[in-house]
Amino acid sequence: MKMDDMILVSVDDHVVEPPTIFDNQLSAKQRESAPRMVSNDGKEQWVYGDVKIPNIGMNAVAGRRPEEYGFEPFSLDGMRKGCWDIDARIGDMNANGILGSMCFPSFAGLDGSLFVRHPNKAEALLHLQAYNNWHIDEWCGAHPGRFIPLALVPFWDVAESVKEVERVVAKGCHAITFPDNPAMKKLPSLHNPIWEPLWQVCAANNVVINCHIGSGNSTTHPSLESPIDVWTTIFPMAIAIGAADWLHLEALQRLPLKIALTEGGIGWIPYLTERANFTHSRHGAWTNTTFGGRKPSEVFKEHFYTCFVTDEFGLANLDKIGEDIVFYECDYPHSDSLWPLSPESVAETIGDLTDAQIDKVTHLNAMKAYTYDPFSVLPRAECTVGALREKARLAGVDTSPFVGGGAHNPLGNDAKRVVTSADVISLFA
Numbered sequence: 282m283k284m285d286d287m288i289l290v291s292v293d294d295h296v297v298e299p300p301t302i303f304d305n306q307l308s309a310k311q312r313e314s315a316p317r318m319v320s321n322d323g324k325e326q327w328v329y330g331d332v333k334i335p336n337i338g339m340n341a342v343a344g345r346r347p348e349e350y351g352f353e354p355f356s357l358d359g360m361r362k363g364c365w366d367i368d369a370r371i372g373d374m375n376a377n378g379i380l381g382s383m384c385f386p387s388f389a390g391l392d393g394s395l396f397v398r399h400p401n402k403a404e405a406l407l408h409l410q411a412y413n414n415w416h417i418d419e420w421c422g423a424h425p426g427r428f429i430p431l432a433l434v435p436f437w438d439v440a441e442s443v444k445e446v447e448r449v450v451a452k453g454c455h456a457i458t459f460p461d462n463p464a465m466k467k468l469p470s471l472h473n474p475i476w477e478p479l480w481q482v483c484a485a486n487n488v489v490i491n492c493h494i495g496s497g498n499s500t501t502h503p504s505l506e507s508p509i510d511v512w513t514t515i516f517p518m519a520i521a522i523g524a525a526d527w528l529h530l531e532a533l534q535r536l537p538l539k540i541a542l543t544e545g546g547i548g549w550i551p552y553l554t555e556r557a558n559f560t561h562s563r564h565g566a567w568t569n570t571t572f573g574g575r576k577p578s579e580v581f582k583e584h585f586y587t588c589f590v591t592d593e594f595g596l597a598n599l600d601k602i603g604e605d606i607v608f609y610e611c612d613y614p615h616s617d618s619l620w621p622l623s624p625e626s627v628a629e630t631i632g633d634l635t636d637a638q639i640d641k642v643t644h645l646n647a648m649k650a651y652t653y654d655p656f657s658v659l660p661r662a663e664c665t666v667g668a669l670r671e672k673a674r675l676a677g678v679d680t681s682p683f684v685g686g687g688a689h690n691p692l693g694n695d696a697k698r699v700v701t702s703a704d705v706i707s708l709f710a
């Protein structure tokens with residue numbers, strides 16, 4: 282398949298929320314207690330009650346030269362406008378040949394945990410619902426066919442979570458974000474029966490539970506003197522911990538639940554499932570764990586979705602993973618994103634996959650999983666990499682290197698010294 286003929290749908294991107302997010306969703310009185318963006322010494326941050334989020338961008342460095350990457354930007358003018366402006370985002374998607382995108386939150390937390398921590402739960406519920414309304418109606422709704430909506434749930438209250446799932450499904454949303462390990466958020470574990478109503482409502486409404494890396498289980502720094510590259514290298518692999526935990530969820534034996542493991546790659550899956558099979562066959566007699574007469578690897582293929590930015594090994598071993606459960610992800614605007622050259626990367630890494638397999642992993646699998654049908658809105662011929670890039674060219678989308686504001690290197694002028702874990706941790710002290 283020629284690169285320009287591919288259709289790319291990304292199941293993992295991020296939105297840097299604009300300061301106007303609640304303007305159309307809450308009354309002036311209600312906005313008094315809602316999250317708000319404030320400016321302090323040239324830096325912008327979100328404030329919610331007593332909580333201050335120090336970094337609005339979460340590594341939103343798309344378009345910068347690699348030597349200018351960092352854990353900021355700390356202000357909207359320090360990033361591409363496409364990070365927070367919906368029309369500019371479409372321009373950046375077109376320039377990158379991306380048809381569809383699912384966007385995870387920034388200030389609210391990857392799983393919406395900001396609202397979980399808020400002491401006034403009535404306010405938190407109101408603000409969470411307003412966030413969902415903005416995301417579905419204003420962000421995704423501004424350009425029909427271009428986005429897969431993703432909802433937050435008030436998982437401090439399972440009954441309210443069920444109601445919110447039903448409410449957003451009625452608005453056309455079939456995806457929620459959820460911590461890969463709620464126990465790390467001081468909530469009941471996955472295996473606690475308290476979650477059963479949530480599992481049931483998701484299964485009944487074809488709602489995919491999306492677990493993003495960093496939403497529960499975390500990767501530790503081996504030492505404060507370790508280069509930050511060590512942490513960055515192993516960070517995606519923390520998703521394997523959550524995968525093993527979810528794989529043993531008893532509800533999977535009864536319900537057609539779908540779990541998406543986001544931003545963790547796919548190359549590790551063959552060994553994890555092989556090890557799970559061995560563990561079950563070798564130890565199941567005394568652990569009393571059951572998979573309903575199936576192998577864990579079979580359960581994985583039935584209930585899990587995974588995604589890749591670039592993963593040559595995983596794609597070369599697609600038969601061991603399952604060609605129906607793999608999605609593509611761009612990760613715009615974070616530093617792992619290859620914007621604006623994502624199509625070139627996909628074309629380089631797909632290897633010997635057939636055209637049918639390429640269509641599956643680049644867009645068809647995601648469309649089926651998330652009840653997302655862009656072709657009902659947009660002519661298919663206008664959805665290819667080549668067609669979208671031509672739109673960007675005609676619109677004059679500028680993809681030249683972007684120079685943001687603020688210091689990029691935590692070492693200041695000592696740019697030749699290796700950046701350590703301690704250096705990066707100090708940024709958030």
